[in-house]
Amino acid sequence: MRILFPVPYAPMLRPSTALALLAGLTVSVFAAKPDKPAKKEKEFVAAKPAFTPSADTPAFDPSKVTPQHLDTSMFKVPEGLEITVWATSPMLFNPANMDVDHAGRIWVAEGVNYRRHSGRSREGDAIRVLQDTDGDGKADESHVFVREKELECPLGVAVFDNVIVVSNTPNMIVYTDVNRDLKFDPAVDKREVLLSGFEQAQHDHSLHSVYAGPDGRWYFSHGNCGAQFSDKSGNTFRIGSGYLNNPYVGQKSDDGHVYAGGFTASIDPSGHNARIMGYNYRNSYEGVRNSFGDMFLNDNDDPPACRVSHLIEGGSFGFFSPDGKRQWRADKRPGQTIPVAEWRQDDPGSIPAGDVYGGGAPTGMCFYENGALGDKWKGLLLSCETGRNVVFGYLPKPDGAGFKLERFDFCTSNTTGVFKGSDFVGGGKNLSDESHTLFRPSDVCVGADGAIYVSDWFDKRTGGHQDTDETCSGTIYRIAPKGTKPQTAKISFDTTEGQIAALKSPANNVRHTGFVKLKEQGDNAVAAVATLAEDKDPYLAARAIWLLAQMGEKASLRIRPWLESDDENKRLVALRALRAAGGDLMDLFNSMSADGSAAVRREVAVAMRDVPVAQSGNILVELAKRYSGKDRSYLEAWGIGCTGKEDEVWAALKKASNGTPAEEWTDAFAQATWRLHPAAAVESVKARAVSAKLSPQQRKLALDTLAFTQDASAAQAMLAVAKDKESPIHGDAMWWLINRSTNDWKDYNIAGELKAQGIFDPEAAKLVTIEIPPATPSLVKLEDVTKLKGDAKNGSSLVVRCVMCHQINNQGVEFGPSLQGWGLSQPTDIIAQAILEPSKDIAHGFDGVEIVTKDGIKIHGMVLTEGDVLIVRSMGGQTQFVPKSRIASKKKMDRSLMLSGTQLGLTAQDVADIVAYMRQAE
Structure with a gap:
């Protein structure tokens, strides 16, 4: 067997080599090309609100409400640190975001006019300035910097000396406090809309806060509402979204790339030279770039798969298909877990998702590098999680080309593991007045004094674009070593x-x-x-x-x-x-492609993204030789560098292999081929997919490589693989053929080929009736269950009744939501209610559909893939392929596909026992 990818690492650059390269560098500022003519700015109309309140909307009167905040004794923070109240209402209201200036003042973007409360603050929302003038660790002064009717729950504020940047969709607004009196006066100060074109005013999935990087540029994140904005250099970026079906979905931006979903961008402070740093998120509220240049972000879930991640420059997290047209569930493969499917972790072109922790609603982030907390906490990444009443902590550890992210609770009011008011635990149907569930950390910052500051939105509800606190209370907490006072x-x-x-x-x-x-x-x-x-x-x-x-x-x-x-x-x-x-660094990149560090080589790889293959090809081949076959971050960074030149790079790699037969490829080369999936590799990949010499896992990787190859030859190869009905990957091949026939391969007549080759004729396929029994009122009441003590041991036996629809303990079918670990974060009443009356709150994405064929066959199930042939999965995991031509009617069901507790024959004690088991089952 020939070894295609030798992996001994080359030594570091010799001093003489690097010195010679560096001496020849001509370094310039970012702007490497002349500006394009700027497009005409939209005219700003002063005092124009995003929404007009209804006549019966009560105006917010701070003097008539009783502000609230949590008793700090209920918080848990690391040993040696303490949490204190730095400021609370009426000094601020509904803090959506905050920032710190050089004097230690905290600037707050308020959201009194949040969503349905638009117009509650009649003159608009405010950017407020708070300060501790006597240095006792508590704010004693608060005033409004600016209030405008256009400001409707701005989701970001950033302060750069006397320049204040406010994120208020559809605009990024820059206020310059010319006379530095901390109050915006239109007659003296300046106001400019720096960027515009961000979609969906008053939406949580739109423009978020700006923050600076160590390179002197500004960074910001945006959710998956979509955007079409132009920078001051005249370059237009079109970020499409299947979420709202924007008209520019699938269109190229002026940088030549197609972007979808949420994204991170960077710009010069002047508004020039915008770049997309990462994309295809759901709704990343905030990110960070530390002084080493490492980028991290968090992201919301749909359903429970929230994450905190390392961002590789140019990377996609895969929430939508690459063209932005399909949400992740349309492509969820049989057997995939939600976290794997939601972030497309089995797809080439999706970077590692990092710490996927389940349900929640993440918001602000920061990175602690130096300050009052001491050396122990250097390198601390903090991420607010409103749905779980916690600020998560991480101390990221380099791991090849990526990072290990091990999570812990840095600051929390709720150590019970029972959460309220968040979408993943029932949302507005599961509210609580218990104080420890009201902490909703909207942002976290490192102060000028080096302490940690956390803003609290304070509410029974988070997520779902809802809030319930009519007092609009808010608090800023300070976390520092015990007894320390601010030293700014x-x-x-x-x-x-x-x-x-x-x-x-x-x-x-x-x-x-x-x-x-x-x-x-x-x-x-x-x-x-x-x-x-x-x-x-x-x-x-x-x-x-x-x-x-x-x-x-x-x-x-x-x-x-x-x-x-x-x-x-x-x-x-x-x-x-x-x-x-800036400047010409190709000689340096060439030398450092042999660096002993995977992280350094990762940086070289992403730098090749927009470099023509004539200049970058040899570097990318050199980087490929050093891929171990085990570092997904490295593979994806290399793939990003190969963007637009996949065919040429693969051909060079194949040439370097000296004709190694496909069946003898190393795993590293097979994975590199999977990542590039060029049309030229189809025949070799097909040979691997049909080879009995290879393991089922190796054959499946080959099959997936074909599935992502956008070429008719790949479709034909997949058909050839599907002919062998005894193959361990036959089912996978059939799924791919049906799925791809509705999207990427829709022009290749898949259905006709399946029939012609005798593989599958959907018109002649035998369909069977699968109906869910009619819903019946529960004979067991919720209160009957909650008053009983459950027996977890007995519950472990009873829960097998659920495996016809759910997976638990590695048993059961993939039909309803997985129950593995679900009960750990759910209160007793929510679990019991879901068992007794599953139709009362149907899990997102598990809506049932009733299909009736022209010959009277009735099928109840979930439609996995639309198109000429629908893939429908029913109770018990039974999957049927239903041609659209055979369908007489199709309608959404108004009840759950799951059987109720009564239909499963469960008594009140049975339900209590199952609840007890699920509350402790990992």
Whole structure:
């Protein structure tokens, strides 16, 4: 057997090589091409509200409500830290987002006019400024910076010195406080719509907050409502969404790529040179980019598959199909779990989803690098989770080209594991007045004093675009070592010392102002920045490296010790900083494609994304040789680099294999072929799919490779595989043929070919009637169950009655929602109600359909795939292929496909026993 991918790692660059490369670099600012003519801006009409309130909408009067907040004694925080109230209503109301300025003031975007309460604050929502003037750890002053009727629950506020950026769909608004009096005055100050074209005002899945990166650029996230916006360079980005079926779904953006779903973008502060950093999310509320350049984000679920993830530049998380037209459930394969299907983890082109933790409603994020918490917490990633009353903590650990994300509760009011008011536990039907369930952390920031600040929306409900707290109460908590008072350095942006102090700030957006001011100084500040690059604190030093790369050719030469370092993170930061500065780096990329670090090679790979194959081909082949076959992050980063040149790269790899027969491919080469899925590989991949010499897993990978190849030859190859009905992958081949006949292969006459080749004739297929028995009122009442003590041991035996519809303990069929671990996060009454009356609250995505054929066959089930042939799955996991031509009627059922507790023959004690078992079953 020939080894196609030798994997011994090449040594690091020799000092002489890297020095020579660096000396020849010509570093420039980001804008590498002339600006296109800017498109005419939409005219802003002052005091124009996004929504007009109805006449009976009561106006919000703060003086007539009783503000509320939680007793800090109910919070659990790490040993040695304490949580205190920094500010609460009436100093602020409904905090949707916040930011910290250089003086330690906290700026809050309020959402009094949230959704159905539009117009409750008659003059619009506010951006508010709070401050602790006496340094006792509590805010003592609050005032409104700006209030406008156009502001309707803005979902983001960012402060860069006297520049305040507000995210208020459809616009990103920039206010400049010219006279620095912390109050917006249209006669003196400036207001500009920097970007526009973000879809769905007053929607949680739209434009979110702006934050700065270590490269001097601004970053922001957006949900899956879709967007069509143009930057100041005249480039238009079209991000389609099957969620709202935007007219530009599947269209290319001006950068040549097709984007779908939620996304992360970056821009120059001037609004020029926009880039899409990641896409195909559901609704990422916020992200971070730390001083090393690592990006992380969180994302909402549909249904329970919320995640916190490492973002690989240019990566897709797969919520929609690549063209944006199909949501994930349309492509969910038999046997896939929801987390795997929702983020398309079995599909080439989807990056690893990271920590997928289940149901919830994630919001703000931050990354702690330095400050009051001490060295123990350096590198702490924090993510707010309103649905679970917690701020999650992570200490990301490098793992090949990706990161391990091990989750813990950093701050929570609810340690019971029983949650209320969130969509995954019944939403508005499962509210509670219990105080510990009211903590809804909307945002988290590192303060200028280095403490952690958490804003609390405070409500019985989260998600579903709903809120219930008519007081609009809100609180900001401060988390710091016990007994510490704020120590905020006084920063003057007029001196080099003050600018360096700003660059060293614990607060992310304060650092940006220091970066900008030092860069403006040019040569005069190089010595001071170079000194910071020698700091023992790796985060502080990294910030200086990013800046040196943009301070001219001589300054960039000071980066060379990092390129030659034995520390792979230093090499990575140096490479990223030089990329951000611009210039011709192809010689450097070529040399670093042999670097011993998978993370460094990942960075080289994504840098090749828009580089023509004539310049990037050899580098991509070199990177492929170092793929171990076990690092999905590396494989996907490499695939991103191969975008648009998959055929040429695969041909070069095949040539390098010296004719290795398909059956003897290494797993690494087979996976690389799967990731690229070029048409030229079809015959070789088909040979692997039909080979009895290979394992079923290897054959299935080959089958999946065919399924993602957009070519008629791949469809023919799949038909050939499906002919062998004894093959262990026959069922998979049939599923792919039916599925692809409705989408990517719809022009290839799949149905006709199946019939002609004698594989499957949907018109002649035997269909059978499968009906769910009529719903009957439950003979057992909920209150009869909740007063009983359940026997978990007996419940483990009784739960087998559910396996005809559900999977639990690795048994059962995939029909209804998986029950594996479901009960751990559910209260007793919700579990019991779901068993007794499943039609009362049908799980999202499990709606039943009744199909009646022209010859009277009635089928109750879920439609997995629409098209000329419908794939319908019914109780017991039975799957039928129903030609559309044979259907007389099709309608949505008004009841669940699941049997009730009475129909399953369960008594009140039986239900109590099953509940007890499910409350403890992993």
